[in-house]
Amino acid sequence: MTYCVGLQLERGLVFMSDTRTNAGVDNISTYRKMHTWEVPGERTMVLMTAGNLATTQAVVSMLDERNLAPSERDPSLLSTPSMFQAARMIGRTVKDVIADQTAGGYNAGTTFNATMIFGGQIRGAPPRLYMIYPEGNFVEAQAETPFFQIGETKYGRPILVRAYDPKMDFARAIKLLMVSFDSTIRANLSVGTPLDLQIYEADSMNLGLSRRIEDGDADWRAVSDGWSDALRQAFESLPDVTM
Amino acid sequence: MTYCVGLQLERGLVFMSDTRTNAGVDNISTYRKMHTWEVPGERTMVLMTAGNLATTQAVVSMLDERNLAPSERDPSLLSTPSMFQAARMIGRTVKDVIADQTAGGYNAGTTFNATMIFGGQIRGAPPRLYMIYPEGNFVEAQAETPFFQIGETKYGRPILVRAYDPKMDFARAIKLLMVSFDSTIRANLSVGTPLDLQIYEADSMNLGLSRRIEDGDADWRAVSDGWSDALRQAFESLPDVTM
Numbered sequence: 309m310t311y312c313v314g315l316q317l318e319r320g321l322v323f324m325s326d327t328r329t330n331a332g333v334d335n336i337s338t339y340r341k342m343h344t345w346e347v348p349g350e351r352t353m354v355l356m357t358a359g360n361l362a363t364t365q366a367v368v369s370m371l372d373e374r375n376l377a378p379s380e381r382d383p384s385l386l387s388t389p390s391m392f393q394a395a396r397m398i399g400r401t402v403k404d405v406i407a408d409q410t411a412g413g414y415n416a417g418t419t420f421n422a423t424m425i426f427g428g429q430i431r432g433a434p435p436r437l438y439m440i441y442p443e444g445n446f447v448e449a450q451a452e453t454p455f456f457q458i459g460e461t462k463y464g465r466p467i468l469v470r471a472y473d474p475k476m477d478f479a480r481a482i483k484l485l486m487v488s489f490d491s492t493i494r495a496n497l498s499v500g501t502p503l504d505l506q507i508y509e510a511d512s513m514n515l516g517l518s519r520r521i522e523d524g525d526a527d528w529r530a531v532s533d534g535w536s537d538a539l540r541q542a543f544e545s546l547p548d549v550t551m
Numbered sequence: 552m553t554y555c556v557g558l559q560l561e562r563g564l565v566f567m568s569d570t571r572t573n574a575g576v577d578n579i580s581t582y583r584k585m586h587t588w589e590v591p592g593e594r595t596m597v598l599m600t601a602g603n604l605a606t607t608q609a610v611v612s613m614l615d616e617r618n619l620a621p622s623e624r625d626p627s628l629l630s631t632p633s634m635f636q637a638a639r640m641i642g643r644t645v646k647d648v649i650a651d652q653t654a655g656g657y658n659a660g661t662t663f664n665a666t667m668i669f670g671g672q673i674r675g676a677p678p679r680l681y682m683i684y685p686e687g688n689f690v691e692a693q694a695e696t697p698f699f700q701i702g703e704t705k706y707g708r709p710i711l712v713r714a715y716d717p718k719m720d721f722a723r724a725i726k727l728l729m730v731s732f733d734s735t736i737r738a739n740l741s742v743g744t745p746l747d748l749q750i751y752e753a754d755s756m757n758l759g760l761s762r763r764i765e766d767g768d769a770d771w772r773a774v775s776d777g778w779s780d781a782l783r784q785a786f787e788s789l790p791d792v793t794m
Contacts, residue, residue, distance in 0.1 A: 467786065471782065
């Protein structure tokens with residue numbers, strides 16, 4: 309499994325992903341699931357991937373144009389006129405890679421599926437955040453649905469739904485994501501540290517803070533250890549039930 | 552979907568189940584998923600069901616021996632020498648009903664599956680709590696795994712894992728279950744009120760407090776409304792993250 313979350317805030321975008329992949333519980337590995345592209349001052353793009361690792365790596369390699377000789381690489385992601393066009397390009401690539409792996413072409417039952425969260429900004433338009441499906445189509449975040457999760461989404465959702473606030477600053481957003489990831493990691497062995505964090509400040513046109521959060525990270529430990537106590541105190545604070 | 556939880560406490564057992572069944576989001580109904588049997592002073596049994604409704608109703612009817620004429624009914628559940636034997640009887644019934652519905656007999660891919668939580672006490676032995684699988688086998692709760700969930704288990708699990716305490720009294724246990732159900736109901740449309748609650752006090756040999764919790768129930772509203780604020784305060788109480 310995997311857990312990735314992309315948040316749209318008034319101040320910009322925040323992305324967090326885990327790094328655990330598995331082919332059964334007896335075969336786990338660490339892979340980066342967050343990929344970035346940037347033309348400083350002009351465009352920034354962040355892609356997070358869940359699903360079949362061979363599929364997602366092939367998609368990222370094709371977007372990087374690694375099928376070309378190094379001297380000829382000029383990722384066309386860096387020349388799309390809009391984030392919408394970039395999302396379409398990624399969607400088509402996902403669909404093509406899956407169809408190529410699946411006997412008889414793409415079908416809903418294929419095991420080579422992948423789902424992605426894609427966000428960023430191109431100068432002249434506001435930041436955008438998309439969720440891209442294995443069928444190649446995609447939806448965009450809006451005020452009523454200001455964040456996307458992929459992979460193991462359930463354990464970490466209740467706190468996101470309740471504590472998310474579009475006006476929150478980046479430090480609070482990181483804390484919120486850490487709580488959501490902590491709940492998930494404690495419940496599902498196939499999601500694990502280290503975590504990758506990427507901040508994008510709206511209209512900065514440059515990738516902002518990027519951080520790899522290891523298991524021993526002081527902030528992560530403070531949130532992870534503190535959340536158990538905080539939850540228990542929250543539970544204590546509720547009124548008693550009449551018998 | 553469904554959500555049911557059975558908790559084993561030092562003081563006894565607590566059971567809670569929702570009542571929503573669906574055949575698609577455009578076709579929902581309310582059915583009781585909690586069933587009880589009792590010989591006052593001698594034995595009490597509680598069964599909660601998740602899965603195919605035709606399967607679970609058939610299982611309960613067969614356990615009630617409703618296939619016999621009313622005058623001949625004497626449910627053999629009420630004459631098993633132990634809870635273990637009662638669990639075996641339920642397991643065999645589940646497996647037989649599923650096999651009967653499935654072309655070619657039981658197989659792992661059948662859509663007629665059902666999973667159950669079964670608990671209670673027969674005089675002379677301590678209270679027992681089991682989870683019964685569609686294959687007809689079952690596992691028993693132990694100190695390390697003192698509760699079982701069936702149906703939509705993920706949203707409501709983090710608070711159970713963190714706030715459960717085997718020494719808690721029944722009022723706290725009900726509050727804990729209400730929080731767990733509230734998180735689930737807010738996230739999954741296929742789990743819904745009213746809820747059924749059943750308390751069994753160890754060695755009482757009588758079914759204890761039984762309560763149907765409607766959406767307007769004062770305790771339920773207090774927990775449901777209070778938990779959002781309590782969670783947000785818990786989040787506030789965590790230390791800030793360094794940028």
